[in-house]
Amino acid sequence: MKPRILFLTTLLPFPLDNGGKIKTYNTIEALSRNYDIDLICYINKKEDLVYVENIKSIVKDIQVVQKNVIRSTSLKNFVFDYFKSLISVYPYSINKFYTSELKNKIINKLKEEDYDYIYIDHLPMMVYQHLFSKNKLVLDQHNVESLIFKRLIETESNFIKKALGLLEFIKLKRFEIKSLQLAQQIICLSENDKEVFKGFGIKEEKLNVIPIHLKLNKKYEYQKKEKDKLKILFLGSMSWYPNQNGIRWFMENVWVNLNQNDYEMYIVGSNPPSYIQKYHNGQNVFVTGYVDDVDEYIRQCDVSVVPLFMGSGQRVKIIESFAKGIPVISTSIGAEGLVYEKNKSIIIADNAKQFIESLNMLKRDSNKLIELSENGKKLFYKHYSFENLPHKLTYVLNKLDLEDDLVEKK
Numbered sequence: 001m002k003p004r005i006l007f008l009t010t011l012l013p014f015p016l017d018n019g020g021k022i023k024t025y026n027t028i029e030a031l032s033r034n035y036d037i038d039l040i041c042y043i044n045k046k047e048d049l050v051y052v053e054n055i056k057s058i059v060k061d062i063q064v065v066q067k068n069v070i071r072s073t074s075l076k077n078f079v080f081d082y083f084k085s086l087i088s089v090y091p092y093s094i095n096k097f098y099t100s101e102l103k104n105k106i107i108n109k110l111k112e113e114d115y116d117y118i119y120i121d122h123l124p125m126m127v128y129q130h131l132f133s134k135n136k137l138v139l140d141q142h143n144v145e146s147l148i149f150k151r152l153i154e155t156e157s158n159f160i161k162k163a164l165g166l167l168e169f170i171k172l173k174r175f176e177i178k179s180l181q182l183a184q185q186i187i188c189l190s191e192n193d194k195e196v197f198k199g200f201g202i203k204e205e206k207l208n209v210i211p212i213h214l215k216l217n218k219k220y221e222y223q224k225k226e227k228d229k230l231k232i233l234f235l236g237s238m239s240w241y242p243n244q245n246g247i248r249w250f251m252e253n254v255w256v257n258l259n260q261n262d263y264e265m266y267i268v269g270s271n272p273p274s275y276i277q278k279y280h281n282g283q284n285v286f287v288t289g290y291v292d293d294v295d296e297y298i299r300q301c302d303v304s305v306v307p308l309f310m311g312s313g314q315r316v317k318i319i320e321s322f323a324k325g326i327p328v329i330s331t332s333i334g335a336e337g338l339v340y341e342k343n344k345s346i347i348i349a350d351n352a353k354q355f356i357e358s359l360n361m362l363k364r365d366s367n368k369l370i371e372l373s374e375n376g377k378k379l380f381y382k383h384y385s386f387e388n389l390p391h392k393l394t395y396v397l398n399k400l401d402l403e404d405d406l407v408e409k410k
Contacts, residue, residue, distance in 0.1 A: 001036075002034065002035050002036045003034075003035050003036070003116040003117065003397075004035065004036045004037075004038070004060075004113060004114070004115050004116050004117075005031060005035045005036070005037045005038070005115065005116065005117045005118070005119050006038050006040070006106075006109055006110070006113070006115045006117075006118050006119070006135075007028060007031075007037050007038065007039045007040070007059075007119045007121065008039075008040050008041065008106070008118070008119070008120050008121065008125040008128065009024050009039070009041045009121035009122055009125060010041065010042060010069065010097060010121070010122045010124055010125060011041055011042050011043070011044065011069065011070060012041050012042070012043045012048060012051055012052065012055065012064060013025040013028065013041075013055070014051040014054040014055055015051060015054075015292075017237070017270060017290065017294075018236075018237040018239075018240075018269075018270070018316075019212075019236075019237075019315065019316030019317060020122070020142060020316075022212075022214065022316050022320075023142060023212050023316060024121050024122075025055075026212075026213055026214065026215055026386060026389065027121065027140065027389075027393070028055075028058050028059065029058045029215070029386075030213070030386065030389040030390040030393055031119070031390070031393055032058040032059065033390045034390060034394055035116075035117075035397075036060045037058070037059045037060060038059065038060055038061040038062070038063075038109060038113065038115075039055065039059045039061070039062045039063070040062075040063050040064075040065075040102065040105050040106060040109065041062075041064055041065075042064065042065050042066070042067050042069050042097070042102070043064045043065070043066050043067075044066075044067075044068050044069065044070055045066065045068065046066055048066075049064070052064065061109075063105050063109070065099060065101045065102045065105065067099060069096055069097055070239050086167075089171075090127060090171070090175060091168050091171035091172040091175060092168055093124065093145070093168065093172060094123070094124050094126075094127050094172065094175055095127070096124075097124040097125065097127055098127045098128075102128075103128060103131070106128055106131055107131065110131065110135075115135060116136065117135070117136045117137075117138060117397055117400065118132045118135045118136065118137045118138070119138050119140065120137065120138065120139045120140065120183070121140045121142075122140070122142055123139070123141060123142075123143075123145050123175075123176060123179060126139060126175075126179035126182070126183075129179060129182055136184055136397075136400040136401075137182070137183050137184050137185075138183065138184070138185045138186070138187065138396060138397065138400070139179060139180065139183035139185075139186050139187070140186075140187040141180075141186060141187065141188050141189070141193065141197075142189065143189075143193075144176075144188075144193050144196045144197070145172055145176055146169060146172045146173035146176050147196060148242070148310060149165055149168055149169040149172055149173075150169055151309070151310035151333075152165055152241070152242075152310055153165045153166055153169060154310075155245070155309060155310060176200075177200045177201070177202075180197060180200060180202045180206075181201075181202065183206070184206070184400055184403060185206055185208060185396050185397075185399055185400055186202065186206050186207050186208065187208050187209075187210050187393075187396060188207060188208070188209055188210075189209070189210070189211055189212060189337055190209060190211065190336065190337025190338070191209055191337065192336055192337045193209075193337060194207045194209050208392075208395075208396050208399075210389070210392050210393070210396070211319075211337070211338075211339075211383065211384060212316055212319050212384060213384050213385060213386045213388060213389040214316070214319055214320060214323050214380075214384060214385070214386060215386035216323055216324075216385075216386075228261075228262075229261075229262055229263055229264045229284070230262060230263050230264075230302050230303065230359065230362060230363045231263075231264045231266065231300060231301040231302045231303075232263055232264065232265050232266065232301065232302070232303055232304075232305055232359070233266050233268065233297055233298065233301035233303070233304045233305070233326070234246075234247050234250065234265070234266070234267045234268065234269075234304070234305055234306075234307075235268050235269060235294060235297070235298075235304060235317045235320075235321075236268075236269045236317055237269045237270050237271065238269050238270060238271045238272040238273060238276060239270065239271045241310075242308050242309070242310045243269065243308070244272075244273060244276060245308075245309065245310065246306070246307040246308045246309060246331075246334075247267055247276060247307065248275065248276065249307055249309065250305060250307040250355070251265075251279050251285075253352040254307070254352050254355045254356055254359075255285075257352065257356055258356060258359060258360075260284060262363055263284065263359070263363070264284045264285075264286070265279075265284065265285045265286070266286050266288065266297050266300075266301055267279065267280075267285070267286065267287045267288065268288045268291055268294060268297050269288075269289075269290075270289060270290035271289075271290070272287055272289055277289075295324070298320075298321070298324050298326050301326065302326075302327070302362070302369060303326065303327045303328070303329060303359070303362055303369065304317065304318075304321045304326050304327070304328045304329070305328075305329050305330070305355070306318055306328060306329070306330035306331065306334035306335070307330075307331055307334065307355065308330070308331055308333050308334035309331060309333055310333065315330075315334055315335070315338070318330060318334065318335060318338060318346070319338070319380065319384050321376065322345070322346075322376035322377060322379055322380040322384065323377065323380040323384070325373040325374075325376065325377050326373065326376075327346075327347075327362065327368075327369050327372035327373055327376065328346045328347070328372070328376065329346075329347045329348075329349050329355060329358050329359070329362075330346060330347070330348060330349070331348070331349065331350050332348055332350055335348060339379065339383050340379060341375065341379075344371070344372070344375050345372065345375040345376045345378075345379045346372070346376065347372070
């Protein structure tokens with residue numbers, strides 16, 4: 001009989017339409033090779049219940065609660081939730097994930113089953129940490145959440161937004177540090193994140209660097225398309241503010257300074273706000289919104305851009321681009337925490353001039369596109385292939401057992 005895990009995550013990890021879901025799904029699938037998993041999470045809307053079937057093959061049991069936790073249904077609801085969080089010890093970005101319905105599901109599962117481990121995926125689910133005082137607890141940190149807000153504050157010019165962001169940052173950092181202290185083992189995505197957590201006073205022996213690993217169901221071969229225009233891809237959910245901020249910067253500082261006859265731009269990702277949608281002209285700029293299959297755009301585009309200036313963790317979109325052989329131009333922050341060779345497996349550009357020069361160079365040099373593609377794929381198979389993931393996760397859980405044995409011997 002396999003050891004049992006109660007796995008909590010913010011949102012049902014299907015469909016695989018954003019980086020967080022892809023990372024979570026692959027984590028569950030990897031764990032399922034050696035453990036029996038019960039999953040509790042939210043779904044945004046009732047229609048998402050159909051996707052539960054896609055998860056059942058890798059978990060023993062799944063229970064969901066319907067709540068729109070990712071995107072507020074209205075400004076009125078957002079304002080209500082935000083000001084409600086002001087009188088809570090929890091920051092807004094954490095408080096919105098707390099419901100009595102989900103809490104009761106956790107309590108009932110703990111009564112029914114004697115779990116070997118509790119696996120908390122994403123910091124917000126640590127809002128239920130008080131329920132797990134007697135359990136072995138792993139926290140999987142997709143990002144340094146407080147660092148995202150810190151960078152947001154640094155780039156925000158609006159005084160009111162900056163003040164509200166500062167308040168959120170203070171409460172979020174306090175919550176994040178407390179959660180890291182309570183978790184017995186922590187998974188972080190990069191050495192960069194690990195160093196930040198050490199700076200928070202977290203002991204190094206609790207910190208485990210396991211980067212994002214992806215599973216490929218087919219092989220991808222990159223071929224430079226013999227066309228007049230270089231096709232540029234931006235891939236990412238617009239529910240995440242750093243993506244909105246990044247593509248807006250790119251369109252207003254890079255795109256407008258390119259020769260429009262030489263390029264096409266594809267902005268692919270769910271929930272684009274109106275100010276992103278306005279870039280769509282149906283001629284050389286296409287804003288798709290949600291798509292069922294991003295591979296269609298990866299196949300037809302020549303280069304992927306990642307103009308991010310805030311955030312932390314790792315970019316699934318870059319690792320996915322490496323895996324599927326599409327060359328990447330990214331900011332240093334966008335590629336933060338990744339293993340790469342600058343200008344060999346990825347091009348780093350931190351300002352508009354560097355992006356423009358890099359795109360113009362790739363427009364002229366198809367051999368450089370092929371070189372970037374091949375080197376990116378080699379890097380993926382060495383560091384980020386799914387087959388390396390199960391034993392890395394098992395190693396972390398085994399550390400919990402070792403700690404338990406040492407405590408008993410004392």
